[in-house]
Structures are given as C-alpha cells and as structure tokens.
Amino acid sequence: MKHLFCNLLVFILVSSASSQTTIVDEETQYPVSYATISFGDGQGLFADDDGLFIFTKKLYPDVDSLYISALGYKDLAIATINLPTTIEMQIEANKLDEVIVNAKINRKFKKETLKPYLDDDYYKCWLPTIESEIAVFFPNDNDKLKKITSVLFPITLESKDWNKRKRSNADKRKFSTLFKVKFYKNDNGIPGDVMTYSNIVFRVTEKNGDAFKLDISEHNLFIPKGGFFVSLQVLGYTDPNGKLLPNKKYKEIKSKNGIVKIPTNFRPLLPFTDEINQHHTYIKRVFISGNKWVQFKQGNGIESSLLRTNLNNYGVGMTYNIYKDD
Incomplete structure (x- = not known):
C-alpha cells in the first residue's frame, strides 16, 4: 500500500x-x-x-x-x-492547390551524380541545433527535364577517444538523430514555395558513414527552371526504433545577468567546405515567425567561426535523371 x-x-x-x-x-x-x-x-x-x-x-x-x-x-x-x-x-x-503532381515518365534517361563534399575535420563542421534550418541551392543549367532521385547529405562522425580522432578505424560516438528535409523553389535567389507538402524525414546513426543517401524517387520531384533549394533541419535524438524523444532543446548557464539559454548541439556534425566558389548555403531560425533566409557569408551579420576560415558552404550532393527528348 x-x-x-x-x-x-x-x-x-x-x-x-x-x-x-x-x-x-x-x-x-x-x-x-x-x-x-x-x-x-x-x-x-x-x-x-x-x-x-x-x-x-x-x-x-x-x-x-x-x-x-x-x-x-x-x-x-x-x-x-x-x-x-x-x-x-x-x-x-x-x-x-499550387503543388503540381507529375505523372510517371517512361522516356529514356541518363543518370547524373553531383558528389557531396566530405570532411572529417571536427573544426570545419556546423553544429546542428533544432532552431536552425540550412538550405543549399542547386542551379539548373539547361532546359532538359530532370528528376531528382536522391540527395547525399555529408556528415562527420566523432571518435569516442579524442586522441584517436585521426584514425579511420577508431570507434565512433553513437547517436540516433532524426532530420527533416524540405525542397523549395527558387524565389529570386532565396528559398520560396515548397515543392512538395509530403513530410520527408530520415534517421541517421554512426553506422551510416560519412554521407547519408536519401532516396526521394517516389516523390516525383523535377528540377524547376530556376533551380531549387534542399534544406536540412534536425528534429532531435530518437530511441532505437526511430521514435523522436522529448529532447531538451537548450542548456541553462548562469551569468551575471541571469540565466542564459544556449541551444543544444546534436550529432552528427555537418562538414562545411571552401571548395565551392559561389555562396549556395542559406540559414534561418525556424522558431521565429516570418524570419527571413540569410545567405551564409561574411557581412550578413552571422557570427560563425566557419566564415572566418572561408568555409561558406554545406556541400550536399545529388543524383538525378536527365530525360532524353522524344
């Protein structure tokens, strides 16, 4: 009793x-x-x-x-x-009503791949927080019909032992993290209307290696004339079955001015690169209504150690089909 x-x-x-x-x-x-x-x-x-x-x-x-x-x-x-x-x-x-449903196309096609930019250097990585959404722009160079079949998201794994971090065979820290993916039309150089209202999510763990390949062929997404943006947003950690956990979204740190709330960082880390000449990466804060996208580059009011070393882009890759003319 x-x-x-x-x-x-x-x-x-x-x-x-x-x-x-x-x-x-x-x-x-x-x-x-x-x-x-x-x-x-x-x-x-x-x-x-x-x-x-x-x-x-x-x-x-x-x-x-x-x-x-x-x-x-x-x-x-x-x-x-x-x-x-x-x-x-x-x-x-x-x-x-604005979303266009594309029928299945039976024409012959050629497969093309844009490789992701991989890096295992911890100091060249974005630390994901749930308050930020990252979008990467893909231009469309010609009028040929192109269907996106998969997106390749580069990730960086952390070694359990810091002293062994440079060894490829070192044991990695375990994690199970859920991400949400969105596709946007190009609206005068910034992400505009979404291309699909389907919820596209994926779970990544340390077993996925240095890139996660997300198959989106069933969504029938075709590259618009003006190009498109693909975005990534971390939702939080999951249980072993992929169920989203009630993650704590920030840490509380005492200061002279009271309690300061610092966003929690989630694994995996996202490697940024200086090998892309254009500034194709944009960021926004998801919990602020009407918040605008900002191009990730110096001079835009963004405080980031990545920009100080010219790491301007998250190097997402892609595979797509180019359909031949009838």
Whole structure:
C-alpha cells in the first residue's frame, strides 16, 4: 500500500508538471506529423510522427502561448493555460492547390551524380541545433527535364577517444538523430514555395558513414527552371526504433545577468567546405515567425567561426535523371 501511494504521488507530480498533447487534422483526425511548435521567443520543439509533443511548464515557466505550424496547414496560436490534449489544425487548401503532381515518365534517361563534399575535420563542421534550418541551392543549367532521385547529405562522425580522432578505424560516438528535409523553389535567389507538402524525414546513426543517401524517387520531384533549394533541419535524438524523444532543446548557464539559454548541439556534425566558389548555403531560425533566409557569408551579420576560415558552404550532393527528348 505504501509503494502504491508513492507511485501515485510521482504520477501526480509528473502530470502536473507537463502536458501531453496531440496535433491532428481537423477533418480526418489523423496525426499531423513533425509539426513545429514555437514559443515566440526564438525557442520551440517538434511533434513526433504521431503528432505528439510534451510541453513542460517546469522547463518553460515564462511561456504563455504556443505557435504551431505544419506543411499544408494554417498556422495556429494557442494559450498554454489549460492546454488541451488534442489540437486540431485546418488544411490550407489554396497552398495545396499550387503543388503540381507529375505523372510517371517512361522516356529514356541518363543518370547524373553531383558528389557531396566530405570532411572529417571536427573544426570545419556546423553544429546542428533544432532552431536552425540550412538550405543549399542547386542551379539548373539547361532546359532538359530532370528528376531528382536522391540527395547525399555529408556528415562527420566523432571518435569516442579524442586522441584517436585521426584514425579511420577508431570507434565512433553513437547517436540516433532524426532530420527533416524540405525542397523549395527558387524565389529570386532565396528559398520560396515548397515543392512538395509530403513530410520527408530520415534517421541517421554512426553506422551510416560519412554521407547519408536519401532516396526521394517516389516523390516525383523535377528540377524547376530556376533551380531549387534542399534544406536540412534536425528534429532531435530518437530511441532505437526511430521514435523522436522529448529532447531538451537548450542548456541553462548562469551569468551575471541571469540565466542564459544556449541551444543544444546534436550529432552528427555537418562538414562545411571552401571548395565551392559561389555562396549556395542559406540559414534561418525556424522558431521565429516570418524570419527571413540569410545567405551564409561574411557581412550578413552571422557570427560563425566557419566564415572566418572561408568555409561558406554545406556541400550536399545529388543524383538525378536527365530525360532524353522524344
């Protein structure tokens, strides 16, 4: 009886400290996977594949409103007081109508590959945080029809033993991390409208080596005339089955001016390169409404040690089919 009382007390304390909420489609009641939940102050978190997220007042005592967004749905603002267990989102039909569905093409084609830029130097890497989205531009050099079949994301693995970091056979630190990928049309040199409203995510571990190949052939994405952007956004660590965990998104450090919140870095690291002449990489903060894309280069107000050594680009690779004329 005593143990039962203790367990009940723990359950009450946990329940009072956090709220488990599911985001669903208003019409179908299906989960809205990987929705973005912003706090309005540059912080936030993500729902998992079941549309579930946990909001903890203990971690976010000063947050009184949540701002929720998801591909193909109308943005939603909701108070944290008496947060419901289910939140319904409305489809934004006018945006969905803009997406062009391409039929399967049976013409002959030639396969082409743009290799990713790989590097295992820790000091040449971007440290992923969930507050940042990175987009890389791919130009379109001619009018031929091209279908994107896969994207090659370079990653850098960390050795368990720092003194053995330069050895290729050194044991690597384990991780299991979920990423979200988006494709954008080129809008006068910056990412514009999305090319698909499908949720495209992948899980990467230390076993994937120095590049992850994401097969997107089933999405029928064709390279627009003006080129396109592919973006990468870390969602957080997962359990062994790939289920997104309720990751802590920042560290709290005491300072003279109070508590400073530092974004948590997630593995794997993303290697940047100085071997690309153009500035093809852009970044944005995902938890700030209306935040604009910024070209990753010196003079744009970006504080980064990478720019000081001319590491301006994340060297994503790609494979695609070039279709022959009829």
